[in-house]
Structures are given as structure tokens and as C-alpha cells.
Amino acid sequence: MLIQKPSEILSSAITPKEQYVNRRRFLRGAVGVGVAALGAERLARIVAPGREVFAGTKLQTVKSPLTTTDEDLTPYEYVTGYNNFYEFGVSKDDPARNAGALPTRPWTVRVEGLVKQPKTFDIDTLLKLRPLEDRVYRHRCVEAWSMVVPWVGYSLSEFIKQCEPLSTAKYVQFLSYYDPRIEHWGREETSIYWPYSEGLRMDEAMNPLTLLTFGLYGEVLPNQNGAPVRIVVPWKYGFKSAKSIVKIRFVKGEPHTTWNDENSTEYGFYSNVNPNVDHPRWSQKTERRIGLPFYAQRKTTLMFNGYGDQVAYLYNGMDLRKNF
Amino acid sequence: MKRPVLIFLKALTWIACLVPLARLIYGALTPGGLGADPSAHIALTTGYTTLMLLIITLAITPVRRLSRHLSWMIRLRRLLGLFAFFYATLHMLAYVALYSGFDVHAMIADIAKRRFITMGVIAWLLLLPLALTSTTWAIRKLGGKRWNLLHKLIYLAVICGVIHYWWQVKTGVLTPLPFTIVIGILLLARILYALLSNRKSAASQRTSEA
Structure with a gap:
């Protein structure tokens, strides 16, 4: 099921960015x-x-058994300087400027809902739970731009096992950090109802590709990328990959999700990368790769962002036009 | 106004209007000069500049009415309007080249399906006759009255332009709001002026009748 091709990119070879930090x-x-x-x-x-x-501090990482792309990495400066993190402003360079306000220490993740027993995990516990892997994923935003990012983390499924969800739990909801007492630029610039909420179906969350993420480029996540812990779901549009998670809830029904609340005709619950289902306002057939010159940016968008071999089975028998 | 002063002001306007283009060209020639997403940067900058220039063009008449000493501003209006059209055209070309990839079918589908693109095309089409009739020859040919009536299309064009902007951003994003407010004020100023001068002329008519 998984691509077993060994990584050609060593973590030591992809960290030339001290100067940025x-x-x-x-x-x-x-x-x-x-x-x-x-x-x-x-x-x-x-x-x-x-x-x-x-x-910016180095993380101890191991090579991942799941290597998913050998494309050129998007430069560190763009991965960490071109972000959607509306809590810190709607412009792409706002989060890098404003996310310093995010207090990433101390940090705990509360697990509740349909679990054997609600638990609170400290970030240090999470960091040590499993070996941290380097995983290079394509990242496709619903806005039709894309990157290639070397993330650091381990499969979310490993953590979910620790949470001991009940068999009645069919969905997982992720809630992001939000403190109305700290300045939140997005509050003035959007009509979004905070905190940011995202969710996955249980089998999506358990797929080994779904990454509980602590770092990128071999280092701890910068705040603007969702420090200290986030989800990365590489076959879905970027907004499904919730940042700066403080709460994980196991629930029976489909949880409400922020962009779906904002506009349900444009952002579905599934939001799998799908070149055949256009966004109402633009085509999803192609994408613009970040960091390339303007004449070289256009790329063809792949079904499930190119991860069909690993995830297509999750949607057998489902109409992906209806369940966009 | 003395001719050298006018030439100087026009030269300044030319330079100011060419700055956004110069910055784009400079950026395109420097590695990483257009930022992380060059295509989006080009599309956004040209669109933003178009709206700004349309607003400045629309501001001239109300500002000029504030004082007799500002009447010279009208001499710069044609230039500003033409630059607005120039950037609107660059904006559209950016879409044609960088977004649709010169794919005619994709473009037709986009225009038919995506209302923000439809609205953008309409705004550009509304500006086109204004640019074409901007010469002194055309004004003479059309006659002042008809020319004025035709050029009222700029109101429609700027409204379409700002709707195009609203429909392009994500729901909940309020960045087009400042543009909308300023355009609203500039259009309202005209309505108020028309109402006031109507009342004035009605009043003067009454006094002359009495």
C-alpha cells in the first residue's frame, strides 16, 4: 500500500538555512x-x-519509511514566510510577522470525547512518544498554490492509540489555539468564528500518511507554521491540516469545521485534492508551485495530491463530487 | 497654469504611474524578486494599481470642486484614466498568460462559470470605449455632451471592479472594504453635489421668477 522507495533526501542535506532563523x-x-x-x-x-x-532548534530525526516525493523542496524562507494562519492576519506574510504572540510553552493537548478516559498530554510527552521522522510531502492549498515541505513528526495513528478512543468514535475534531486576550489580527480582518476547528473521519486520521507534526526542515516548527504541534494531511487541501492544536475530540458525527462554516459551497468536509472538482471561483486542474519563477510555476494537480495509492481506498464507493 | 508647470506635473504623474510597473519588471529580473508566488503577485499588484488609479481619477472632480485653485487637476485626469486602463489590461494579460496558460477553452469556461472573472471582464470592457475615446479628436467628434455621457461608464466600471475584488477574496475576508468605502464616498459626493446644485438652481429660478 505504501510507497517503499527509500528517501534520497537526507535530513542532513536539507538544512542549509541557519541564516533564516x-x-x-x-x-x-x-x-x-x-x-x-x-x-x-x-x-x-x-x-x-x-x-x-x-x-529553529534542531530535532533528532530518523529517516521515514514513508517517502512520498523526490521533488525539489520549497525553500525554507517561503515555507516559513508564505502562510495562511488567519489568527495572525490574512496576508501571506502576516503570520511570520505576527505569530510571535503565540505562546508555545508550556503547551498541553487535551484529549476528550469518546475516549476511555479524558487525558492531557504535555508537549514534551508528545515529542518523545515515537521517533520523529523526516517526511517530505507535497502541500496543496485550496487557493491553487503548492509547496514541497520536509515535515518532522510521526503518524497521528500512533498518538491516537495512546488516546484509547471508544469504538463509537467515528470522527476526530482538532481545535486550534485561540486566546481572545492576545492580539488576533484575523479577528478584525475576517468574520471567522474562532477557535479554528478541523476534523477527519477516523479512518483518515488513522492512515499512516496523516502526520502529527512538530517540525520542518529538521527543526522545531516556527510559530507561523503551527507550532508546537499540528496535523498534516497531504492528500487534502491545506486548510484541513489544523495548526497549533490544543484539543482533540473523538466524536460520533461529523464535527463542524471552520471553512465549511464560513462557506459550505466552497469548502467541503472532505476537501480531498481533486483536479476534477473545481472550486466555484477557480479551476483546481492546475496549481502554482511556490518559489519558482512566474513562467515556471504552473503544474498539473494530481488526484489526492498524488497520494492515491495510499488513500484512494478510503473513498471507495463515495461520490467525490458530492462529498467534495 | 503656465505650460512648464503643467509639463512638470504631467511628467511627475507619468513617473508615479510607471512605478508599479517598474517594480514588477525589476522584481522579475531579480531572483526571488517577486516573492513566493510571482504569478499571484503580478495579478494582485496590477489589479490593486488599477483600482487605485480609478479611485484617484474619480477623486479629481470632487476634490476640484472644493476650491477654485484646484481646477488644474483636471488636466491630469486623462493620463490617470489611461494608466488605469493600462494596468487593467496588464491585469487581464496576467490572467491569460499565468492563470489560464493561454488555454482558450479554460478561459471561456472560466468566464462563463466564475462570476468574479466574468465581472472582471465586464469591468475591462466598460473601460475599453473610454480609453478609445480619450483623444481630443474623439471628444470633438462625439461632442462634449455625448462624450460626457459615455464617460459616465467609469462609475459602472469601478463598481464592477470592486465587486470583482469582493468575489475574488474568500468569504469573510474584508480587504476590499477600504476600497469600497472610498468609492462609495466618491460616488456619493457626486450625488450630493448634483442634489445641492439642483436645489440652488431651483432656488435661483424661484427668485428670478419672483
Whole structure:
């Protein structure tokens, strides 16, 4: 079922971006001010090994058994500078500017709903639950642009096993961080009802491709990419991949999802990448690859974003035009 | 106004209007100069510049009415209007080349199916006769009255333009709002002016009758 081709991209070969990362900013609050003042990220690691969890710090990763693309990676500066994260503004460069307000430490993920027992997981526990894998995925936005991102994480299914959901749980809902007390640019620029909510059917969530994600380019996620923990569902449009998750609920019926609430004719619950079902306002047949010159950006969009071999079985017998 | 001053003002207007294009060309020639999504950047910048220039063009008449000393502004209006059309055309070409990939079938399907594209095409078509009749020769040929009536199409064009913008953004995104408000004020100013001058002329008529 899975593509077993070994990765040709080593994590060591895809991390040439120290220059992009303002480590001082991320170190703030990580260790004592004194340690930070020494400029000693290395020292911080020696002092507190295994707690290097701030954006831009390296993560211990292993090669993933699931390698899904050997296309050119989208440069780090675009992966982390061109984002949709409406809590921090609607322009693509807003999140990189504003997401510093997101307090990624301490962080817990609450698990509730149809589970044996509700639990709260600390981010450190989550980081150590399974070995962190480097996984290169295509990322296709519903707005018809795309990237190739080397994520870091492990299959969400591994975490779901720890949650002990009941057999009555048919869907998983993800709720993103939202604190009305911190400044949220999206509040003024949109009419969205916060917090951001997304969801998957249980079998989609259990598919090994669905990634519980902690990093990219071998490092802890920058805030604008959904730190400290997010979901990545590579065969669905990007908005299905909820960021900065604080709550996971196991439920019986289809949970409400933010963009579906906003406009149900444009954003369906499934939102699988599908070149044959147009968005009402634009064609989904092609996409613009981020970071390429304007004359080279157009690419053909693939069914299920090219992950059909791994996920098409989930939708056997379903009318994907109706269930868009 | 003295001729050299007018030439100077026109030159300034030319330069100012060419800045967005110059920046796009410079960006296209520098690696990464157009940002992460160059196609979208080109489409957005040209569309945004079109709306801005249409607004400035529409602002000239109400602003000019504020003071007699501002009457020279009318001399720049044709230039601004033509640049608005120029950027509207670039905007459309960006769509044709970078979005539809010169695919005629895709374009026809888009225009028929996607109302924001339909609305954009309508706005451009409304600007086209205005650009074509912008010469002094055309004004003379048409006669001032008819020419004025024809050029009232700019109101319709700018309304279509801003609707095109609203329909293009995602539901819930309010970025076209400032444009809408300014255009609303500029159109309202005309209605108010017409009402006031009507009343004035009616009043003067009454006094002359008395």
C-alpha cells in the first residue's frame, strides 16, 4: 500500500538555512535570560538536553519509511514566510510577522470525547512518544498554490492509540489555539468564528500518511507554521491540516469545521485534492508551485495530491463530487 | 497654469504611474524578486494599481470642486484614466498568460462559470470605449455632451471592479472594504453635489421668477 522507495533526501542535506532563523527570538523564555544572553544555544542544550523545543532548534530525526516525493523542496524562507494562519492576519506574510504572540510553552493537548478516559498530554510527552521522522510531502492549498515541505513528526495513528478512543468514535475534531486576550489580527480582518476547528473521519486520521507534526526542515516548527504541534494531511487541501492544536475530540458525527462554516459551497468536509472538482471561483486542474519563477510555476494537480495509492481506498464507493 | 508647470506635473504623474510597473519588471529580473508566488503577485499588484488609479481619477472632480485653485487637476485626469486602463489590461494579460496558460477553452469556461472573472471582464470592457475615446479628436467628434455621457461608464466600471475584488477574496475576508468605502464616498459626493446644485438652481429660478 505504501510507497517503499527509500528517501534520497537526507535530513542532513536539507538544512542549509541557519541564516533564516532568528534564534535569539526563539530562545526567549527557553532558558534563563542569563543563558540566552550568553548567546549559548549549545549551552542550553547541554544544560537541558531533550528540552530543545523552540522554533529553529534542531530535532533528532530518523529517516521515514514513508517517502512520498523526490521533488525539489520549497525553500525554507517561503515555507516559513508564505502562510495562511488567519489568527495572525490574512496576508501571506502576516503570520511570520505576527505569530510571535503565540505562546508555545508550556503547551498541553487535551484529549476528550469518546475516549476511555479524558487525558492531557504535555508537549514534551508528545515529542518523545515515537521517533520523529523526516517526511517530505507535497502541500496543496485550496487557493491553487503548492509547496514541497520536509515535515518532522510521526503518524497521528500512533498518538491516537495512546488516546484509547471508544469504538463509537467515528470522527476526530482538532481545535486550534485561540486566546481572545492576545492580539488576533484575523479577528478584525475576517468574520471567522474562532477557535479554528478541523476534523477527519477516523479512518483518515488513522492512515499512516496523516502526520502529527512538530517540525520542518529538521527543526522545531516556527510559530507561523503551527507550532508546537499540528496535523498534516497531504492528500487534502491545506486548510484541513489544523495548526497549533490544543484539543482533540473523538466524536460520533461529523464535527463542524471552520471553512465549511464560513462557506459550505466552497469548502467541503472532505476537501480531498481533486483536479476534477473545481472550486466555484477557480479551476483546481492546475496549481502554482511556490518559489519558482512566474513562467515556471504552473503544474498539473494530481488526484489526492498524488497520494492515491495510499488513500484512494478510503473513498471507495463515495461520490467525490458530492462529498467534495 | 503656465505650460512648464503643467509639463512638470504631467511628467511627475507619468513617473508615479510607471512605478508599479517598474517594480514588477525589476522584481522579475531579480531572483526571488517577486516573492513566493510571482504569478499571484503580478495579478494582485496590477489589479490593486488599477483600482487605485480609478479611485484617484474619480477623486479629481470632487476634490476640484472644493476650491477654485484646484481646477488644474483636471488636466491630469486623462493620463490617470489611461494608466488605469493600462494596468487593467496588464491585469487581464496576467490572467491569460499565468492563470489560464493561454488555454482558450479554460478561459471561456472560466468566464462563463466564475462570476468574479466574468465581472472582471465586464469591468475591462466598460473601460475599453473610454480609453478609445480619450483623444481630443474623439471628444470633438462625439461632442462634449455625448462624450460626457459615455464617460459616465467609469462609475459602472469601478463598481464592477470592486465587486470583482469582493468575489475574488474568500468569504469573510474584508480587504476590499477600504476600497469600497472610498468609492462609495466618491460616488456619493457626486450625488450630493448634483442634489445641492439642483436645489440652488431651483432656488435661483424661484427668485428670478419672483
